[in-house]
Each structure stands twice: as structure tokens, then as C-alpha cells.
Amino acid sequence: MSALRIKKGSTSHSAYNLRPTFSDVQERHTLALLVENEAGVLARVIGLFSGRGYNIESLTVAEVDHDNALSRITVVTVGTPQVIEQIKAQLGRIVPVRDVHDLTVEGPAVERELALIKVSGAGDKRIEALRLAEIFRANVVDSTLESFVFEMTGASDKIDAFCELMRPLGLQEIARTGVAAMSRGSA
Amino acid sequence: MANMTGAQMVVKALKDQGVEVIFGYPGGAVLPIYDEIFQQNDIRHILVRHEQAAVHAAEGYARSTGKPGVALVTSGPGATNAVTGLTDALMDSIPIVVLSGQVPTFMIGSDAFQEADTVGITRPCTKHNWLVKETDALADTLHEAFHVCTNGRPGPVLVDIPKDVQFASGTYKAPGKADIGHYQPRLKGDPEAIEQMVALMETAERPVFYTGGGVINSGPAASQLLREFVAETGFPITSTLMGLGCYPASGEAWLGMLGMHGLYEANMAMHGCDLMINIGARFDDRITGRLDAFSPESKKIHVDIDPSSINKVVKADVPILGDVAHVLEDALRIWKSRGRKTNKEGLQKWWAQIEQWKQVECLKFKQEGAVIKPQYAVQRLEELTKGMDRYISTEVGQHQMWAAQYLGFEDPNRWMTSGGLGTMGYGFPASVGIQVAHPDALVVNVAGEASWLMNMQEMGTAVQYRLPVKQFILNNERLGMVRQWQELLHGERYSHSWSDALPDFVKLAEAFGAKGIICSDPNDLDDAIMEMIKHDGPVIFDCLVTKHENCFPMIPSGKAHNEMLLGEADTQGVIDAKGSVLV
Numbered sequence: 001m002s003a004l005r006i007k008k009g010s011t012s013h014s015a016y017n018l019r020p021t022f023s024d025v026q027e028r029h030t031l032a033l034l035v036e037n038e039a040g041v042l043a044r045v046i047g048l049f050s051g052r053g054y055n056i057e058s059l060t061v062a063e064v065d066h067d068n069a070l071s072r073i074t075v076v077t078v079g080t081p082q083v084i085e086q087i088k089a090q091l092g093r094i095v096p097v098r099d100v101h102d103l104t105v106e107g108p109a110v111e112r113e114l115a116l117i118k119v120s121g122a123g124d125k126r127i128e129a130l131r132l133a134e135i136f137r138a139n140v141v142d143s144t145l146e147s148f149v150f151e152m153t154g155a156s157d158k159i160d161a162f163c164e165l166m167r168p169l170g171l172q173e174i175a176r177t178g179v180a181a182m183s184r185g186s187a
Numbered sequence: 188m189a190n191m192t193g194a195q196m197v198v199k200a201l202k203d204q205g206v207e208v209i210f211g212y213p214g215g216a217v218l219p220i221y222d223e224i225f226q227q228n229d230i231r232h233i234l235v236r237h238e239q240a241a242v243h244a245a246e247g248y249a250r251s252t253g254k255p256g257v258a259l260v261t262s263g264p265g266a267t268n269a270v271t272g273l274t275d276a277l278m279d280s281i282p283i284v285v286l287s288g289q290v291p292t293f294m295i296g297s298d299a300f301q302e303a304d305t306v307g308i309t310r311p312c313t314k315h316n317w318l319v320k321e322t323d324a325l326a327d328t329l330h331e332a333f334h335v336c337t338n339g340r341p342g343p344v345l346v347d348i349p350k351d352v353q354f355a356s357g358t359y360k361a362p363g364k365a366d367i368g369h370y371q372p373r374l375k376g377d378p379e380a381i382e383q384m385v386a387l388m389e390t391a392e393r394p395v396f397y398t399g400g401g402v403i404n405s406g407p408a409a410s411q412l413l414r415e416f417v418a419e420t421g422f423p424i425t426s427t428l429m430g431l432g433c434y435p436a437s438g439e440a441w442l443g444m445l446g447m448h449g450l451y452e453a454n455m456a457m458h459g460c461d462l463m464i465n466i467g468a469r470f471d472d473r474i475t476g477r478l479d480a481f482s483p484e485s486k487k488i489h490v491d492i493d494p495s496s497i498n499k500v501v502k503a504d505v506p507i508l509g510d511v512a513h514v515l516e517d518a519l520r521i522w523k524s525r526g527r528k529t530n531k532e533g534l535q536k537w538w539a540q541i542e543q544w545k546q547v548e549c550l551k552f553k554q555e556g557a558v559i560k561p562q563y564a565v566q567r568l569e570e571l572t573k574g575m576d577r578y579i580s581t582e583v584g585q586h587q588m589w590a591a592q593y594l595g596f597e598d599p600n601r602w603m604t605s606g607g608l609g610t611m612g613y614g615f616p617a618s619v620g621i622q623v624a625h626p627d628a629l630v631v632n633v634a635g636e637a638s639w640l641m642n643m644q645e646m647g648t649a650v651q652y653r654l655p656v657k658q659f660i661l662n663n664e665r666l667g668m669v670r671q672w673q674e675l676l677h678g679e680r681y682s683h684s685w686s687d688a689l690p691d692f693v694k695l696a697e698a699f700g701a702k703g704i705i706c707s708d709p710n711d712l713d714d715a716i717m718e719m720i721k722h723d724g725p726v727i728f729d730c731l732v733t734k735h736e737n738c739f740p741m742i743p744s745g746k747a748h749n750e751m752l753l754g755e756a757d758t759q760g761v762i763d764a765k766g767s768v769l770v
């Protein structure tokens with residue numbers, strides 16, 4: 001029997017290359033998980049994303065119910081609708097995950113992030129930074145003669161915009177918390 | 188609520204969970220538990236010769252009984268040796284509980300002797316795992332472990348128990364009293380979806396049941412209900428490698444296994460159907476072939492207990508989340524109450540078409556010449572053992588596929604094979620676990636010589652416990668499945684696919700105190716097989732077979748169901764570069 005005309009040195013990729021995606025559109029979704037606050041639960045969530053090749057754009061976690069030892073994890077992820085569905089199903093299957101909510105599809109939600117932004121400079125640049133901070137409602141939480149640390153809370157794109165403006169004005173350092181999100185209304 | 192040490196709790200919890208046997212291997216970090224095992228007679232401990240084998244044996248035990256299998260290993264290397272078995276059980280949804288010892292809590296993180304981050308290492312290869320840091324939490328955790336591993340989609344769990352937790356005293360809680368957490372998957376399917384399913388079944392012209400391991404997982408009632416549904420509707424049925432036995436091979440509607448090495452009629456029916464009824468199967472890539480050409484004209488019903496299986500690779504038109512037995516019970520009831528309707532005319536034509544496909548006789552082969560063909564060996568094994576109380580395990584490779592094709596399974600839980608992970612070395616220890624569970628049954632491991640060598644140390648276990656497991660080795664002196672791919676995909680460049688320097692299997696058996704049989708002449712085969720069956724003890728059967736046999740039918744990677752290769756003549760130039768990157 002003859003060789004099957006495979007070119008020598010044809011490289012191997014993954015077996016999953018031939019998977020047709022149901023739709024190619026990439027969507028950004030914010031997921032809120034309620035998890036039992038046991039050792040390793042965050043590692044399980046993160047391991048799921050890395051192990052299965054999903055994206056994490058932002059992730060925040062903190063205990064929200066001390067008595068019942070429950071934490072809330074907010075994950076912002078990007079994928080095709082099918083991948084997003086898989087992510088939710090896979091998250092739901094982790095034993096200590098109690099609840100998975102897709103805030104992006106479950107109706108309007110508010111999303112906020114907190115950032116600390118250090119800008120240093122002198123003269124006009126310093127004055128301009130302060131002026132812009134006022135427009136963006138960023139607070140000065142530390143100042144020296146050469147620098148400011150601004151604190152701002154807002155939607156992620158607003159923080160992005162502010163950081164971009166600070167770049168030419170002496171941006172030194174950014175610390176961001178990642179997104180915390182919640183559905184609007186009473187439910 | 189009694190006060191006792193952690194080690195006592197382990198043994199007590201196992202007893203309370205109905206565990207009769209555990210497979211294990213001792214070491215420093217589990218000595219307190221071994222001490223307790225020594226002082227009781229309710230739980231039998233089987234000393235394996237390698238921790239991987241302990242886990243596979245537990246899998247064989249679990250799959251052949253429907254009960255969870257239990258393995259006990261020490262910290263560090265004991266736990267890391269268990270990883271392959273855990274991954275195997277995860278991929279095939281097998282309920283097992285692995286207990287591992289750990290260094291004392293106050294030494295964790297200090298690179299102590301035989302310390303490994305066992306929960307970290309096994310997190311992605313278990314359904315869930317726990318490190319128990321206090322003796323008072325041990326009973327809850329052990330009972331939760333059994334609850335999680337057997338409920339919903341079954342899978343392996345691991346409980347890591349530091350040595351000081353085993354020594355310390357605490358309060359034991361019985362199963363009914365323990366806090367087993369919130370894990371409670373849904374069993375009942377959505378009635379509306381089931382109604383839709385029935386409606387589609389009433390009008391379908393070319394329906395097919397595509398069944399899988401989920402039917403076996405769901406328990407004997409699921410197989411019973413499935414059989415009734417098939418008999419009532421007259422729909423054809425196929426099954427994955429993992430589902431064999433859920434419908435009897437002698438049944439009228441049986442099409443045989445489907446998939447990469449499945450039967451022509453099964454794959455053509457999947458390709459041409461207008462209604463696919465997936466019961467507990469997961470659209471594995473061995474089944475679907477090229478996805479954009481997979482069963483293009485069918486509506487798809489998908490019954491599965493795991494939401495992540497649904498719409499993962501193939502979009503379901505009617506997804507039904509629930510347990511197979513529960514869903515089938517409701518579906519059958521609704522179908523009956525709506526008047527037991529099927530599209531008789533359509534079905535008649537469909538069966539006529541299927542009969543034509545069957546004429547192809549895709550499993551036909553000719554035993555000629557002086558050398559035994561592997562297909563012939565399996566066929567003779569089937570003929571000589573089919574009426575018996577028989578359990579089969581396999582290793583991984585061509586022999587596994589031939590076993591799936593040429594053996595017939597009449598009942599669930601009779602067929603144990605490593606499907607998802609494809610673990611060479613699975614079959615022998617699995618056969619040990621099966622034989623422990625069914626001491627009087629005939630247990631045969633259909634093996635390839637290369638796979639079998641991977642866990643051959645278990646001969647010691649088989650001999651020590653007088654387990655009469657039959658190791659039926661189809662010896663082609665090749666890593667046959669690899670050789671086949673190299674022939675078809677890599678220009679016949681047989682890179683390292685020989686089994687060189689093989690042992691003399693008869694002498695090897697004798698060295699362990701077991702019986703060895705060698706057979707090379709087709710005329711002697713029946714007698715030799717009978718000799719193997721009749722021998723009351725473990726046997727290594729070295730069946731010398733043709734060396735370059737390929738396994739057909741075969742759907743090459745990246746091809747559609749109707750592009751199947753039926754024999755050598757079909758193989759010219761079929762797999763393109765895109766297909767060759769697939770595994």
C-alpha cells in the first residue's frame with residue numbers, strides 16, 4: 001500500500017482545528033458566580049479557563065456572605081456564543097459553584113471598576129492632569145510635588161479612556177481591580 | 188456520633204458506604220489507615236503492584252458492578268502514579284473514590300519527604316477533590332465524596348488525608364447524618380422537551396437511536412427501558428464503544444458499533460437519518476468525523492445529564508437535560524399515551540435501505556494460510572464463550588477495536604474498555620478488578636502485547652489472590668494501531684512501532700506461578716481457547732497473529748461517515764494533509 005501523499009514535514013496542529021464554530025462572532029460577556037468559599041475554588045475556576053483555552057479579560061473575587069461562606073466571582077470573558085454557552089455549562093459543573101449568572105444576557109446590569117493611577121510631571125502637564133481628573137471625577141488620594149495618585153471608579157472603558165489621556169502627561173503606574181457587576185432592578 | 192481516630196473513620200465510612208473491597212498500595216503517609224485495615228475483616232484489601240493498577244482495578248470493579256470503586260494510595264509517588272487512572276475515569280465517567288495519604292498538615296508546603304501537591308495535581312483530572320485538614324471534617328468529606336462521584340455524571344473523586352488527621356481523634360458521622368454539601372443534579376427531563384422528542388419520533392422516516400456510555404452509567408433500568416422503546420418503535424439502534432451492551436448484540440434492531448472503526452451500516456444510518464436520538468453519548472470526534480459533514484439532514488435529540496455535553500460539538504434541536512432512565516421512562520409513557528405512533532411506511536423503506544448496507548458485510552474477512560488472523564481469534568473467542576457468564580476488558584489498539592467489532596454483548600456492564608483516554612495498560616488491572624467483583628465469572632482481557640506489558644506486574648496480584656483472569660494477547664509484535672496510522676498517514680515509515688525483545692509469555696506466566704499457553708496454528712486455536720477457559724487460575728494466552736493486519740472499516744480523521752474505508756483497496760491517497768494533523 002502506498003504512502004498517502006502527505007508532504008514530508010507537514011506540521012501538526014491540534015485536532016480541534018476542524019471544529020466549525022456555530023457562529024464566528026466574538027461576544028463579551030460578564031458572568032457572576034456564587035461559589036462556596038472553600039480552599040482551591042478560585043484555582044478550579046481559573047484552571048477551567050486555562051485548561052480549556054477560554055479567555056479571561058477580568059476577574060474579581062471576594063467573600064460576600066461570611067455566615068454561609070459564599071464568595072462572588074465576576075468574570076469578564078470573550079468568545080463565540082457557543083463557547084460562552086460551554087463556559088457557563090463547564091462553570092456550573094464545578095461542584096462548589098452554586099450559581100452562574102450571565103449578566104450580559106439576563107438584562108441590564110451595572111459594571112464598575114476601581115483604578116489607582118499614578119501620574120508624575122511638572123508645570124503645564126501637571127495642571128492638565130489635574131484638570132482632566134476633575135472632568136473624569138477622579139479623586140486625588142495622594143500628592144507630592146512631582147506626582148499624583150488618582151482614584152477613579154467607573155465602567156472599564158471610562159478608565160481606559162482616562163489612562164490613555166494620562167499617558168502623555170506622565171503616566172507611571174496603573175492598578176485596577178477588575179470588574180464588579182450586578183443586575184439592575186430589584187430581582 | 189462516635190469519637191474515633193481519622194484512620195478508624197476512614198474504615199468506618201467505607202463500611203457505611205457499603206464498600207466491600209479496596210485496591211491499594213501502602214506507604215508512610217497511609218500507615219495509620221493500613222493499621223486499621225489490618226484489624227478488621229469486613230473490607231477486603233487487594234494489594235496491587237502499582238498504584239495506576241489500583242485505580243484501573245477500581246474502574247473495572249465499578250463498571251462491572253455499577254457501584255463505586257475504591258483505591259487507596261500513599262502520598263507523593265503513590266498519588267502521582269494514580270493520575271493516569273483518575274484521568275481515565277474522568278474521561279469515561281467512571282465512579283471511583285481514591286483516598287491518598289498526605290504529609291502531616293504542619294509539614295505541608297515544606298517539600299517534606301514524599302510531599303506532592305496532590306489536590307493541585309489532580310484537580311483537572313477529578314470530578315472533585317478535597318484536602319481534609321481536620322479530623323472532624325473527615326466523615327462529612329468522605330460521605331460527600333461518595334455522593335459526588337456517583338450522582339449526576341459519574342466520575343473520579345479524590346480525598347487527600349494528611350497523616351496527623353489520620354492519627355487525631357474526632358467525631359464520626361454516619362452517612363445519613365453527614366453534611367454532604369449542595370451537589371444535587373437534576374434527574375427528570377423537561378416534560379415539554381420530552382413531548383417534542385416523542386412528536387419527532389412519531390413522524391420520522393429515517394430515525395436512529397445513537398446510544399452511549401450514559402445508558403450504562405444510568406443503571407440497568409435504563410438499558411431495560413431502552414430495549415422496550417426500541418422493540419416498541421422498531422427503530423434501528425447503534426451504540427458507541429462505551430455503550431456496548433445497553434442493547435443486545437443479538438437484538439433485531441442492532442446495527443453494531445458506530446464511529447471511526449464502526450460498522451458500515453451504523454455509520455451510513457447515522458449519515459442518512461432524518462432523526463438522530465442521542466441517548467447518553469457525547470458526539471466524540473471518533474463518532475462525528477468531519478463535523479460539517481456529520482449527519483447533514485437530521486434533526487438531533489440529545490439526552491444527557493451534563494449540560495456541558497449538550498451543544499458542545501453538535502447543536503441539538505431538542506436538548507433534554509436529565510438522567511437516561513428517568514427521561515426514557517417519561518418518553519415511553521408519553522409515546523404510549525399518544526397512541527404508540529410511528530411512521531410505518533417510512534420505517535419500512537428505511538430498513539430496506541439498511542438491509543442493503545448490511546449486504547456490504549463490512550466485517551467479512553478470510554482466515555486463510557497458516558497464520559491466525561486477529562479477527563479470527565476474536566471471532567473464535569466469541570463463539571466459544573458467548574453463552575457464558577462473561578466479562579471482557581481490553582487494552583488499547585487494534586485488538587480493542589476487533590474486540591468491539593467481533594464480540595457480542597447482550598447486557599450492560601459486561602464490557603470494560605478505555606475509550607476516552609485510550610490508556611494502554613488499562614485492561615489487565617481492570618480485569619483484576621472485575622474478577623474480584625465476580626469471582627465465578629469468566630473474565631477475559633483482550634490485549635495487544637505492547638499494551639499488556641505496560642501493567643504486566645499485575646500478574647503478581649492475579650496469582651496472589653487466585654484471580655483466574657484470562658489474558659488473551661493478540662500478539663502481532665507491533666504497536667499495531669500506530670503501525671496502521673504510519674502506513675496510512677506517514678508513508679509507511681514505521682518509526683518505533685515494533686514490539687522488540689518480547690518476553691516468552693509462557694515462561695513469563697510460569698515465572699509468576701501461572702499458566703501460559705502459546706498458539707500459532709489456526710487449527711489449534713479452538714482447543715487452546717478451551718484450555719484457557721477450563722484452567723482454574725490466571726492464564727497468559729500468547730496468540731501469535733498476522734503482523735500487518737489493518738483494522739477496517741475505518742473513517743479516516745477529517746472525513747465524513749460516508750467516506751469510510753472498507754478494506755486495503757480503498758486506502759489509496761485518502762487522507763489529506765488536513766486529516767493527518769488530527770489524532
Ligand SMILES: Cc1cc2nc3c(=O)[nH]c(=O)nc-3n(C[C@H](O)[C@H](O)[C@H](O)COP(=O)(O)OP(=O)(O)OC[C@H]3O[C@@H](n4cnc5c(N)ncnc54)[C@H](O)[C@@H]3O)c2cc1C
Nearest residue numbers: 399400401404427428429446447448469492511606607609
Ligand atoms: C483506539 C480507539 C478507537 C476508538 N474508536 C471508536 C469508534 O470507532 N467508535 C466509538 O464509538 N468509539 C471509539 N472510541 C472511543 C471514543 O474515544 C469515546 O470514548 C467514545 O466514543 C465515547 O462514548 P460516548 O459518546 O458513549 O460517551 P461517554 O464517554 O461514555 O460519555 C457518556 C455521556 O453520557 C452522559 N451521561 C452519563 N451518565 C448519564 C446519565 N445517568 N444520564 C444521562 N446522561 C449521562 C455523560 O454526561 C456523557 O456526555 C475509540 C477509542 C480508542 C482508544
Ligand SMILES: Cc1ncc(C[n+]2csc(CCOP(=O)(O)OP(=O)(O)O)c2C)c(N)n1
Nearest residue numbers: 584585586609611635636637638666667668
Ligand atoms: C499509555 C499510552 N501510550 C501510547 C498510546 C498510543 N497508542 C495507541 S494504540 C498503540 C499501540 C498498541 O499496541 P498493542 O497493545 O500491541 O495493540 P495492537 O494495536 O497491536 O492491537 C499505541 C502506542 C496509548 N494509547 N496509550
